[in-house]
Amino acid sequence: MSKPVPPEATPPATPAAHSPREALDTAIRAAYLANPVITGADGRQSIVLPREFSLQPIPDEARLPAIPAQRVTVDDRASLVTYANRFRDDRSLIVADFDALEIAAHLDWHPHNTHEDFLTSGAQKHSVTLKLRPSEEFARWDDMEGKFVPQAEFARFLEENSSDVGFPEAATMIEISRDFEATVGQSYKSSVRLDNGDRKLVFETDTKVQNGVTIPQKFTLSIPIYNGEQPDTLVALFRWRAMGGGVIALGFQWHRVEYQRRAHFAQIAASAAEDTGLPWIMGRKA
Known part of the structure; x- marks a missing residue:
């Protein structure tokens, strides 16, 4: 009969091998x-944290809550109103900058002075801006304004753009342009101011035959100043200049159109404010 083996002589059990899953964990x-x-x-x-590796947020008392950050640029007043109405709140404000031709609704502006969060700063990260552009018609006439060009060139310009003219009517302006074309090659002799303020320019052919062209003192245009807006009535003053060799140059100048540009800009801003229920100011954001 063999003797029992003492406990301290018992070899330790071999640990079980780690499985691939345990190694990955x-x-x-x-x-x-x-x-x-x-x-x-x-x-x-x-x-x-080690305990079951659960995620625990790290407190940050200075961190602001998540906010929308988006700056949108639109091409017309209706789009400005639609976007602003979707995201506006009590902080929102419209700023109209005439120098930049921009009307911007700042949707996360500073809180109102009656709000409990007054004196805290708005994020100013969310806005929609209408960038106004001159209409195609205004840009075309404005490019010609202040220039003196040969009568044939001015006649062609009048005929091509006669549909923009309000008074005298388009047919009269076309007739004037054709009268100018008929005087090309003739020598300018004199001008006569008529009772109504119009001018009659007198030309003479080589055979001493005189022809007269009557040009109005002013004419009006019915064109929009800004793209996407309704037409305005603009006043243009006819101008002429005697050149050497019996030739004249023709042109026109705007009459108080800059005041109309500013007034129409303010009207667009006021209309956007009315349609959104937001306050508005004329100025610029620093």
Whole structure:
């Protein structure tokens, strides 16, 4: 009969081999412990704690809540109103900058002075801006304004754009342009001011035959100043200049159109404010 083996002589049991899954879990735990801070898609940070590796937010008393950050540019007044009405709140404000031809609704402006959060700063990250552009018709006439060009060139310009003219009517302006064309090659002799303020320019042919062209003192245009807006009635003053060799140059100048540009700009801003229920100011954001 063999003797019993003392307990201290019993060899220790061989530990079970780790499975591949256990090895992977150990590697993941080691990676978390090496870099426990995780930044989320919204910028918030969390830390992985050893207890079941659950995410716990890191307190940050100075962090502001998430806000929309978007700056949209639109091409017409209706789009400005639609966007502003969708995202406006009690902080929103419209700023109209005439120098930049921009009307912007700042949707996350500073709180109203009656609000409990008054004296806190708005994020100013969310806005919609209407960038006004001259209409095609206004740009075409404005490019010609102040220039003196040969009568044939001016006649062609009048005929091509006669549909923009309000008074005298388009047919009269075309007739005037054709009268100018008929005097090309003739020598300018004199001008006569008529009772109604119009001018009659007298030309003479080589055979001493005289022809007269009557030009109005002024004419009006019915064209929109800004793209997408309704037409305005603009006044243009006819101008002429005697050149050497019996030739004259023709042109026109705006009459108080700059006042109309500013007034129409303010009307667009006021209309947008009315349609959105937002206050508005004339100025610019620093």
